Amino acid sequence: MSILADQNTRLLVQGMGREGRFHAEQAIEYGTRFVGGVHPGRGGGAALGRPLFNNVAQAVADTGANTTLIFVPGPAAADAIMEAIDAGIGLVVCITDGIPIRDMLLVRRYMVGKNVSLLGPNCPGLISPGKAKVGIMPAHIHKPGRVAVLSRSGTLTYEAVSQLTARGIGQSTCVGIGGDPVGGLTFVHCLEKFQQDPETDALVLIGEIGGTAEEDAAAYIAQHVTKPVVGFIAGQTAPPGRRMGHAGAIIAGGQGTAASKIAALERSGIKVVHSPASIGETVVDVLKHMG
Amino acid sequence: MKIHEYQGKEILRAYNVPVPRGNVASSPQEARQAAAALGGNRWVVKAQIHAGGRGKGGGVQVAASTAEVEQSAATLLGQKLVTPQTGPEGRIVQRVLIEEGCDIAQELYCGIVIDRQLGQPVCMVSPVGGMDIEAVAATAPDRIFRESIDVLLGLAPFQARRLVEQLKVGAEAQQALPSLLRKLYDIFYDKDCTLLEINPLILTDVGIPLVLDVKMEFDDNALFRHPDVEALRDLAEEDPLEVEASKHKLNYVKLIGNIGCIVNGAGLAMATMDIIKLAGAAPANFLDVGGGASVEAVENAFRLLMADPHVQAVLINVFGGILRCDVFAQGVLQAMANVQVTVPVVVRMEGTNVEEGRRILAESGRNFRIADNMADAAHQVVQAIQG
Numbered sequence: 001m002s003i004l005a006d007q008n009t010r011l012l013v014q015g016m017g018r019e020g021r022f023h024a025e026q027a028i029e030y031g032t033r034f035v036g037g038v039h040p041g042r043g044g045g046a047a048l049g050r051p052l053f054n055n056v057a058q059a060v061a062d063t064g065a066n067t068t069l070i071f072v073p074g075p076a077a078a079d080a081i082m083e084a085i086d087a088g089i090g091l092v093v094c095i096t097d098g099i100p101i102r103d104m105l106l107v108r109r110y111m112v113g114k115n116v117s118l119l120g121p122n123c124p125g126l127i128s129p130g131k132a133k134v135g136i137m138p139a140h141i142h143k144p145g146r147v148a149v150l151s152r153s154g155t156l157t158y159e160a161v162s163q164l165t166a167r168g169i170g171q172s173t174c175v176g177i178g179g180d181p182v183g184g185l186t187f188v189h190c191l192e193k194f195q196q197d198p199e200t201d202a203l204v205l206i207g208e209i210g211g212t213a214e215e216d217a218a219a220y221i222a223q224h225v226t227k228p229v230v231g232f233i234a235g236q237t238a239p240p241g242r243r244m245g246h247a248g249a250i251i252a253g254g255q256g257t258a259a260s261k262i263a264a265l266e267r268s269g270i271k272v273v274h275s276p277a278s279i280g281e282t283v284v285d286v287l288k289h290m291g
Numbered sequence: 292m293k294i295h296e297y298q299g300k301e302i303l304r305a306y307n308v309p310v311p312r313g314n315v316a317s318s319p320q321e322a323r324q325a326a327a328a329l330g331g332n333r334w335v336v337k338a339q340i341h342a343g344g345r346g347k348g349g350g351v352q353v354a355a356s357t358a359e360v361e362q363s364a365a366t367l368l369g370q371k372l373v374t375p376q377t378g379p380e381g382r383i384v385q386r387v388l389i390e391e392g393c394d395i396a397q398e399l400y401c402g403i404v405i406d407r408q409l410g411q412p413v414c415m416v417s418p419v420g421g422m423d424i425e426a427v428a429a430t431a432p433d434r435i436f437r438e439s440i441d442v443l444l445g446l447a448p449f450q451a452r453r454l455v456e457q458l459k460v461g462a463e464a465q466q467a468l469p470s471l472l473r474k475l476y477d478i479f480y481d482k483d484c485t486l487l488e489i490n491p492l493i494l495t496d497v498g499i500p501l502v503l504d505v506k507m508e509f510d511d512n513a514l515f516r517h518p519d520v521e522a523l524r525d526l527a528e529e530d531p532l533e534v535e536a537s538k539h540k541l542n543y544v545k546l547i548g549n550i551g552c553i554v555n556g557a558g559l560a561m562a563t564m565d566i567i568k569l570a571g572a573a574p575a576n577f578l579d580v581g582g583g584a585s586v587e588a589v590e591n592a593f594r595l596l597m598a599d600p601h602v603q604a605v606l607i608n609v610f611g612g613i614l615r616c617d618v619f620a621q622g623v624l625q626a627m628a629n630v631q632v633t634v635p636v637v638v639r640m641e642g643t644n645v646e647e648g649r650r651i652l653a654e655s656g657r658n659f660r661i662a663d664n665m666a667d668a669a670h671q672v673v674q675a676i677q678g
Binding site for chain 1: 411442483511544561562569610665
């Protein structure tokens with residue numbers, strides 16, 4: 001198994017500009033089943049040997065797509081997400097950075113009562129090594145295996161993954177939930193899936209300052225997760241009131257500090273590493289301990 | 292993006308939210324004229340800076356004559372104002388707001404923020420106004436009342452009434468406040484705010500609500516649809532290097548250390564700052580040049596770091612991923628050909644063609660220190676500043 005994406009993934013890409021096309025190509029190269037692209041105005045054409053559509057509903061009807069990867073620019077991205085939800089796509093992954101928060105509030109409202117998982121926005125996507133890649137991460141650093149990686153970041157996730165792979169530890173699924181304050185899947189949603197996934201033995205959780213997603217994750221882990229978790233929180237040296245690149249990475253009103261998150265994770269029995277360089281070796285230790 | 296109090300009050304006025312009459316001034320003479328134009332016999336002179344806690348820093352003064360208004364303005368304008376929120380460096384006051392004085396019977400609080408977990412805006416009110424809402428939350432959490440807002444509906448009349456009821460105010464205010472709260476939410480929504488805080492929201496001696504102070508923050512990602520709001524940006528309130536960085540679409544935050552950082556990706560950039568600290572030094576900045584780390588971005592990044600006199604060494608930490616390390620290494624050399632880099636540079640690269648990338652740097656004739664991994668990079672950069 002793995003979570004969210006596997007051999008059954010039928011991938012659509014919304015926004016077949018330069019970036020969308022490049023990552024569709026990379027996904028194909030990795031063996032993901034890319035079934036078509038959506039680009040309003042280019043319907044009827046083709047890209048990478050697959051059809052292009054003007055709208056998502058038509059694309060789903062013709063290709064049976066069940067997953068979509070969105071590269072549509074910020075001002076129009078929320079509309080693209082809702083179009084995908086409307087078309088009945090089960091997993092919507094939005095890479096786009098810079099979507100207005102108000103647009104995402106409307107997306108969240110639109111999702112109520114609908115059977116959809118939204119990953120992102122402002123995220124690297126996800127990969128189930130050896131099975132499917134639905135995102136922008138470099139494929140070659142991954143290796144199939146039994147450790148899950150869950151993160152709010154992009155390149156820092158790659159850093160953690162490469163530390164694992166360098167030590168011979170493969171991954172079941174690596175998920176980047178994104179750096180925006182309002183998005184879809186949270187740490188808790190993903191933890192629930194990883195706890196149930198028989199092919200995941202342990203987890204790496206990479207959080208950062210801002211919000212309370214890590215505190216919520218800690219509370220959930222204490223109650224429901226029996227698999228070992230190694231944690232890291234980025235932004236231990238970040239000043240309050242300043243946005244650190246990600247729209248969601250800000251300590252506001254005394255809330256969202258790294259110290260508070262580290263304390264919450266440690267209280268839940270999670271092994272928290274203080275140096276980002278020690279993630280790999282700590283997972284090695286934890287796995288050894290499991291025997 | 293933040294704006295000044297006087298600008299926020301202009302927006303409130305346009306929505307018929309009651310605010311005291313006032314005029315903004317940038318010289319003591321203008322301040323005196325503004326007071327005379329307002330009339331009355333009591334005025335408040337308020338320093339306009341993008342930071343709270345102005346009262347505690349002496350930035351809000353009461354004057355009983357137009358001469359006193361002029362005097363107060365003279366003590367504030369052009370001077371550095373230090374408040375609990377500015378940090379020790381303070382802010383230079385460029386403008387003051389002159390307002391008519393009013394009689395305060397009660398101070399309330401109203402704030403609208405986005406609840407990240409719920410994915411909904413939340414309107415909060417409290418009968419404990421005039422102090423930090425965080426302090427109220429810590430000492431008297433039961434004195435803060437909340438309503439989550441359905442974005443398709445807005446703040447519903449019944450919700451606004453329910454909030455006001457809990458404030459236990461007089462009949463007059465009970466009548467007037469619900470529609471005021473709904474107008475505030477309309478502003479919050481219409482203008483793509485991320486924060487709208489009225490503290491205090493006062494009731495005058497005759498029971499009429501009035502917005503005494505307003506703090507508004509706007510979603511940077513939504514400014515494209517609000518040119519009127521974007522026009523309110525005051526670059527003088529921002530760090531000049533950060534203004535320069537934003538022109539080049541670089542995510543840069545100036546810090547107080549001496550190790551300049553160039554990193555691709557926000558999470559990795561924060562982690563890089565953290566590991567520098569663990570190695571015993573302090574980062575001079577947060578800087579995310581974007582996942583692709585283009586030549587142009589790296590060149591602009593070097594230019595920014597070299598403009599910061601505190602930077603004694605530079606640490607480049609790039610996780611190549613899809614970007615090839617050999618291409619990146621060429622880019623670094625190209626950038627350094629255009630910018631005079633006078634401090635040691637430690638480079639840590641990871642990704643495709645990393646060996647080739649390292650060779651290019653090593654054979655460039657420049658004195659790069661090449662690191663094997665993040666921990667080694669932090670160690671080397673700390674060594675570099677220690678000589």
